[in-house]
Amino acid sequence: MKKLFIIFSLAVMQYTYSQDTVKVHKNPDEAVSEKNPLDIGELKINLNPKGDKWLKFGISSQIWLRSIENNPGTAVNGLPQEQTYDAGIRRMRLIIQSQLTPFYSVFLQMGINNQSFISGGGTGTGNNGAGKKAPFFFHDAYNELAIIPRNNFQTGKPNKNNLYFGAGLHSWNGVSRMTNASTTKMLAGDIPIFNFPNIEIADQFSRQLGVFVHGEFDRLNYRFSVNKPFATNLKPTVGGAAVDNNQSGRLSYSGYAFYQFFNKETTITSFLPGNNLAAKKVLNIGAGFYTNKDATQTQPSENVFISHPANIFGADIYSEIPMGSKHKEMGLTLYSVYYNYNYGPNYLRMSGLLNPGTPDPQFTGQKALEGAGNNRVLMGTGNIWFSQVGFVLPKFSTVLKVQPFFNYALKDMKALNQSGSYYDIGANFYLYGQNARIVAQYSSRLLYDITSKTIFDRKGEFLLSLQIVL
Numbered sequence: 001m002k003k004l005f006i007i008f009s010l011a012v013m014q015y016t017y018s019q020d021t022v023k024v025h026k027n028p029d030e031a032v033s034e035k036n037p038l039d040i041g042e043l044k045i046n047l048n049p050k051g052d053k054w055l056k057f058g059i060s061s062q063i064w065l066r067s068i069e070n071n072p073g074t075a076v077n078g079l080p081q082e083q084t085y086d087a088g089i090r091r092m093r094l095i096i097q098s099q100l101t102p103f104y105s106v107f108l109q110m111g112i113n114n115q116s117f118i119s120g121g122g123t124g125t126g127n128n129g130a131g132k133k134a135p136f137f138f139h140d141a142y143n144e145l146a147i148i149p150r151n152n153f154q155t156g157k158p159n160k161n162n163l164y165f166g167a168g169l170h171s172w173n174g175v176s177r178m179t180n181a182s183t184t185k186m187l188a189g190d191i192p193i194f195n196f197p198n199i200e201i202a203d204q205f206s207r208q209l210g211v212f213v214h215g216e217f218d219r220l221n222y223r224f225s226v227n228k229p230f231a232t233n234l235k236p237t238v239g240g241a242a243v244d245n246n247q248s249g250r251l252s253y254s255g256y257a258f259y260q261f262f263n264k265e266t267t268i269t270s271f272l273p274g275n276n277l278a279a280k281k282v283l284n285i286g287a288g289f290y291t292n293k294d295a296t297q298t299q300p301s302e303n304v305f306i307s308h309p310a311n312i313f314g315a316d317i318y319s320e321i322p323m324g325s326k327h328k329e330m331g332l333t334l335y336s337v338y339y340n341y342n343y344g345p346n347y348l349r350m351s352g353l354l355n356p357g358t359p360d361p362q363f364t365g366q367k368a369l370e371g372a373g374n375n376r377v378l379m380g381t382g383n384i385w386f387s388q389v390g391f392v393l394p395k396f397s398t399v400l401k402v403q404p405f406f407n408y409a410l411k412d413m414k415a416l417n418q419s420g421s422y423y424d425i426g427a428n429f430y431l432y433g434q435n436a437r438i439v440a441q442y443s444s445r446l447l448y449d450i451t452s453k454t455i456f457d458r459k460g461e462f463l464l465s466l467q468i469v470l
Helices: 002-020
Strands: 043-046 054-069 074-076 083-099 104-116 137-148 161-170 208-217 220-228 252-260 282-301 304-323 330-342 348-351 376-380 382-392 400-413 420-431 436-448 455-469
Touching: 137 208, 252 304, 330 376, 376 382, 376 400, 376 436
Parallel strands: none
Antiparallel strands: 043 054, 054 083, 054 455, 083 104, 104 137, 137 161, 161 208, 208 220, 220 252, 252 282, 282 304, 304 330, 330 382, 348 376, 382 400, 400 420, 420 436, 436 455
């Protein structure tokens, strides 16, 4: 896989050189456009001459190629395997936005996630083979009403303040900027996932059903929601850790707000970018929360059950700083966030993206608390500090931009006896802006001993990600 990355990098550089050295001979009798020939603009259909009623489409695709060092005691497709090479569809999405009237809009997002040769299967999983026919489902489906629009309906001039109200299956989340992350404008190969406090537990791929408001008060951008979490009913063991059980059916409440010191961002959708290639000067400081009473449950003694709230707090800073002369298009992107999670006593959650492994029953060596495959400690009751930095290198091509990046996460979980650090290092290769991106990344994760709850090993994972956004 290392050789693959080297070959890939050389191929990209060669392609870039060949594109930059092509001479264009202009014919004076022909009209020449200065517009980038690969700039497709928006996939938008206006429904009236004024253009305030429209239908817009978006398509995105992320394909992963990986080399994974599996956790000890991993079996893949029933056979022991220390190293796994795979390919998968991390995300494939179709977005439809419709402005039905100047006041009223609809937002739909559909797609699939996490399909590999062995995971993500739908109707094809079973005796005919795992992983086939991944389910295609709605991620977002909500209606939205403009109470105070961004632009005055009569004059078209911007309003200093705006307010929108909506309802449905949505991702206008609380807690942090990264809890509202755009998956098409990420700095690294992926988001760390612990930024979604209920991912695939009490939500549907980071979405819940409910009502929300969002808008701006001058430079303060805000969003708040009241939702009905998806039902969970795990039964805790006697004397064990808290597990997800919200059978009492309480509502959840969340919110996030950030103050914008320099250039302001437009939040037509809920998704906040983590990377705009430092095109503009940005400095935002934010904070948010999520709370759900009776979200988890413990059983301190036989048939005695105690419910616990889920209370999550986040505070973050996001900055993009153009650097040097403008024609070099250099820039620094920085993001840092602190999370405090409380799900109840010793709550702990493991996860591995597109995990190819299952436990090997014949393995007799030291096993990891995380389990098989590429599982890691995702989150739990405790604290996480996460930071990332990226730098756009000076412009050397009209085709390609290169942006090295680094991620670091420090996790201090109450159920573990040692805090642990996780990191990712890599580079983005952008072709004509952010419509096409190739990511080369190496990730390192810790492994904890089952008995001592301390670190005993570290494993790695190489990723080559191919992303298209239209």
